[in-house]
Amino acid sequence: MASSAHKSPFAPAKLARLPAIDGVTFATAEAGIKYKNRTDLMVAVMAPGTVAAGVLTQSKTRSAPVDHCAASLSAGGTARILVVNSGNSNAFTGAKGRQAVETTVSAAATAADCRPADVYVASTGVIGEPMDAGKFAPLLTGMAKDAKPDMFEPAARAIMTTDTYPKLVTRTVEIGATKVTINGFCKGAGMIAPDMATMLCFMFTDAAIAQPVLQRLVSAHTKTTFNCMTVDGDTSTSDTCLLFATGTAAKRGQAPVTDAADPRLAGFEAALHDMMRELAIQIAKDGEGLSKFVTFEVAGAEDWAAARRIALACANSPILKTAIAGEDPNWGRVVMAVGKSGEAADRDRLSIWFGDHIVARNGERAAEYVEKTVAEYMKGRDIVIRVDVGVGAGKATVWTCDLTHDYVSINADYRS
Amino acid sequence: MASSAHKSPFAPAKLARLPAIDGVTFATAEAGIKYKNRTDLMVAVMAPGTVAAGVLTQSKTRSAPVDHCAASLSAGGTARILVVNSGNSNAFTGAKGRQAVETTVSAAATAADCRPADVYVASTGVIGEPMDAGKFAPLLTGMAKDAKPDMFEPAARAIMTTDTYPKLVTRTVEIGATKVTINGFCKGAGMIAPDMATMLCFMFTDAAIAQPVLQRLVSAHTKTTFNCMTVDGDTSTSDTCLLFATGTAAKRGQAPVTDAADPRLAGFEAALHDMMRELAIQIAKDGEGLSKFVTFEVAGAEDWAAARRIALACANSPILKTAIAGEDPNWGRVVMAVGKSGEAADRDRLSIWFGDHIVARNGERAAEYVEKTVAEYMKGRDIVIRVDVGVGAGKATVWTCDLTHDYVSINADYRS
Numbered sequence: 098m099a100s101s102a103h104k105s106p107f108a109p110a111k112l113a114r115l116p117a118i119d120g121v122t123f124a125t126a127e128a129g130i131k132y133k134n135r136t137d138l139m140v141a142v143m144a145p146g147t148v149a150a151g152v153l154t155q156s157k158t159r160s161a162p163v164d165h166c167a168a169s170l171s172a173g174g175t176a177r178i179l180v181v182n183s184g185n186s187n188a189f190t191g192a193k194g195r196q197a198v199e200t201t202v203s204a205a206a207t208a209a210d211c212r213p214a215d216v217y218v219a220s221t222g223v224i225g226e227p228m229d230a231g232k233f234a235p236l237l238t239g240m241a242k243d244a245k246p247d248m249f250e251p252a253a254r255a256i257m258t259t260d261t262y263p264k265l266v267t268r269t270v271e272i273g274a275t276k277v278t279i280n281g282f283c284k285g286a287g288m289i290a291p292d293m294a295t296m297l298c299f300m301f302t303d304a305a306i307a308q309p310v311l312q313r314l315v316s317a318h319t320k321t322t323f324n325c326m327t328v329d330g331d332t333s334t335s336d337t338c339l340l341f342a343t344g345t346a347a348k349r350g351q352a353p354v355t356d357a358a359d360p361r362l363a364g365f366e367a368a369l370h371d372m373m374r375e376l377a378i379q380i381a382k383d384g385e386g387l388s389k390f391v392t393f394e395v396a397g398a399e400d401w402a403a404a405r406r407i408a409l410a411c412a413n414s415p416i417l418k419t420a421i422a423g424e425d426p427n428w429g430r431v432v433m434a435v436g437k438s439g440e441a442a443d444r445d446r447l448s449i450w451f452g453d454h455i456v457a458r459n460g461e462r463a464a465e466y467v468e469k470t471v472a473e474y475m476k477g478r479d480i481v482i483r484v485d486v487g488v489g490a491g492k493a494t495v496w497t498c499d500l501t502h503d504y505v506s507i508n509a510d511y512r513s
Numbered sequence: 514m515a516s517s518a519h520k521s522p523f524a525p526a527k528l529a530r531l532p533a534i535d536g537v538t539f540a541t542a543e544a545g546i547k548y549k550n551r552t553d554l555m556v557a558v559m560a561p562g563t564v565a566a567g568v569l570t571q572s573k574t575r576s577a578p579v580d581h582c583a584a585s586l587s588a589g590g591t592a593r594i595l596v597v598n599s600g601n602s603n604a605f606t607g608a609k610g611r612q613a614v615e616t617t618v619s620a621a622a623t624a625a626d627c628r629p630a631d632v633y634v635a636s637t638g639v640i641g642e643p644m645d646a647g648k649f650a651p652l653l654t655g656m657a658k659d660a661k662p663d664m665f666e667p668a669a670r671a672i673m674t675t676d677t678y679p680k681l682v683t684r685t686v687e688i689g690a691t692k693v694t695i696n697g698f699c700k701g702a703g704m705i706a707p708d709m710a711t712m713l714c715f716m717f718t719d720a721a722i723a724q725p726v727l728q729r730l731v732s733a734h735t736k737t738t739f740n741c742m743t744v745d746g747d748t749s750t751s752d753t754c755l756l757f758a759t760g761t762a763a764k765r766g767q768a769p770v771t772d773a774a775d776p777r778l779a780g781f782e783a784a785l786h787d788m789m790r791e792l793a794i795q796i797a798k799d800g801e802g803l804s805k806f807v808t809f810e811v812a813g814a815e816d817w818a819a820a821r822r823i824a825l826a827c828a829n830s831p832i833l834k835t836a837i838a839g840e841d842p843n844w845g846r847v848v849m850a851v852g853k854s855g856e857a858a859d860r861d862r863l864s865i866w867f868g869d870h871i872v873a874r875n876g877e878r879a880a881e882y883v884e885k886t887v888a889e890y891m892k893g894r895d896i897v898i899r900v901d902v903g904v905g906a907g908k909a910t911v912w913t914c915d916l917t918h919d920y921v922s923i924n925a926d927y928r929s
Binding site for chain 1: 570926
């Protein structure tokens with residue numbers, strides 16, 4: 098891994114400590130898929146009655162593991178076991194890839210004593226290398242047997258590729274009078290651009306929520322969290338975001354939620370959104386080679402979708418991202434990115450702020466703009482760029498990072 | 514300028530020598546707009562009767578000079594003078610920007626003794642800095658008076674920004690039995706992505722061709738030349754591509770072409786396409802910081818537009834472009850880019866070649882793929898990547914360059 102030499106300046110000094118979730122246990126192993134001396138295989142075993150909801154990459158070249166998750170979700174979304182490996186994405190591996198998924202799913206179904214449709218699989222790493230599932234399928238039964246609840250951090254570490262830190266978030270909330278927990282972790286640092294889902298993200302809760310309701314929540318909140326985050330505009334073939342609900346909180350008195358309009362969901366939904374947003378931000382903060390975390394807040398667009406596209410045009414602009422890396426308050430490149438987005442914008446009503454400093458108002462440089470002051474602001478690590486495009490009430494926020502020499506180094510050397 | 518330290522490896526040892534075109538004269542000057550000790554102002558004076566055709570940026574934040582060219586083209590496309598400056602794009606400069614254009618147009622109309630609608634203006638350089646047209650408007654009358662025909666290279670040099678070499682092409686062809694010449698030059702190295710027109714490009718011919726016919730030719734051929742080229746996916750606010758026809762070949766017996774279906778146009782149209790393609794390739798070969806020139810040839814798509822979008826998704830992928838810079842035959846990233854394009858592609862019929870080496874066939878690594886051989890190919894400077902997406906007969910070619918440390922350096926330091 099190229100990661101250690103390029104550790105993100107946003108790597109947390111202390112990782113979040115995730116409590117156990119009733120009905121979920123984990124195991125990890127060193128299967129030697131590609132990496133040496135680190136875990137690269139993770140298994141989560143879930144109690145009977147668990148349901149899953151998820152969103153998957155919209156890539157037209159999605160991987161065989163993604164195909165399997167789509168089939169399991171379509172079959173009703175019941176879930177008993179999740180198997181994830183790093184080091185090989187098993188994408189674009191043809192018949193061999195489908196065979197590797199079948200081998201894995203079959204071994205996992207035996208390990209968890211469940212149907213193949215209760216199995217979820219995800220693979221991340223190099224694209225196009227045939228993956229030898231024989232390296233890890235035989236390990237699954239032993240892993241499932243030894244799986245333990247208090248293992249979120251090791252699980253998050255086992256699925257890392259160029260990530261420089263594991264990304265972990267926990268939230269506690271009440272449904273009715275019953276306390277439920279939501280834990281989530283994810284991976285991703287490069288080839289990250291939102292299109293329904295991004296990267297790998299696994300979330301777990303003990304809440305008792307019916308699958309269709311869970312699916313509605315994941316779909317809705319992916320839109321404004323993971324799908325508003327980008328590292329390099331490159332949508333992965335393997336993006337998978339899954340939320341598993343064991344329903345074990347029912348034993349502690351939580352009456353199951355079966356209706357999306359149930360008012361008891363409000364707190365859960367807010368906490369879920371907040372967790373997904375935090376996980377998305379953690380990915381942007383570990384963007385390959387980054388030196389700065391950048392937030393684009395677009396207002397005044399025709400609607401939310403237009404605002405998001407304008408913000409993404411900014412967040413994916415190489416020439417703007419390199420200017421930010423160079424600590425250059427080059428707001429002319431913001432103007433360019435707004436212009437190229439194709440969305441309605443009134444050039445002569447456009448206003449731009451870097452942090453609290455207005456740099457442009459009504460289509461030209463603001464009178465109070467002082468280059469030195471804004472250049473000083475650009476030396477910070479957290480950069481917020483706000484744009485009002487002057488045509489409507491649509492607003493959106495997108496999170497990203499700068500484009501540095503280290504991004505080039507990491508990706509020029511990834512396979513070699 | 515950051516250019517000298519990063520000279521393109523494709524800078525020609527010898528520049529094309531462009532012959533004079535009857536009815537066109539040039540002058541250049543050092544107006545001190547931003548650069549020191551180099552020309553930054555160019556004037557082309559055209560004979561009475563000259564017509565212009567052009568395509569302009571589709572950016573929603575296009576510059577005031579682009580607005581003026583659009584107005585002149587709409588007014589019938591007659592042309593007598595072209596004024597271009599480098600060092601400041603006069604984009605996003607509000608009322609001051611419009612005033613600078615008015616000052617320039619008014620001085621140019623006086624210099625060429627013509628109407629404002631016969632004036633064309635273009636500005637390239639930093640966005641958002643108010644431009645002081647007072648620095649150069651007073652020079653125009655003297656320049657127009659001293660303008661000389663044999664000045665294509667100095668004219669091309671005066672409009673450069675981060676370009677490391679001037680881009681010049683000439684073609685000679687017959688219309689009927691009359692020999693006519695087409696000369697063209699252009700600039701552009703960063704913030705280059707096609708959307709109707711890209712960058713600044715000026716072409717001149719002595720052919721007698723009616724304006725509507727000329728416009729049809731420029732529009733049609735921009736589509737498959739400049740609009741199939743990208744450096745960084747960032748569409749400029751100032752893109753302007755103009756073709757001026759003085760019509761002076763009529764004096765030598767060329768009966769004017771007034772009908773787009775005139776069979777005498779065939780040779781001219783082919784030569785024009787060829788010139789525009791060559792100019793587009795020269796821009797890609799001077800892409801900021803490049804080490805390799807890259808051609809993506811996509812076949813098997815639904816139609817030409819789908820093939821072009823797939824090729825552009827490849828050509829604008831940071832993670833693929835950095836792999837190419839690293840001489841890594843990382844064809845998995847080609848698969849990713851095809852997948853993210855959103856166009857129809859059959860993952861299981863996808864085939865990929867690097868040069869003459871097939872690396873993937875029918876959705877998986879080709880049996881005859883030898884990493885070492887393809888890695889050796891990647892050490893070359895000209896990289897051709899072919900993709901067949903397996904769903905139809907649509908084909909397109911897109912030209913670009915790799916994404917290197919020097920791109921980051923150039924754009925992190927551009928303003929400072």
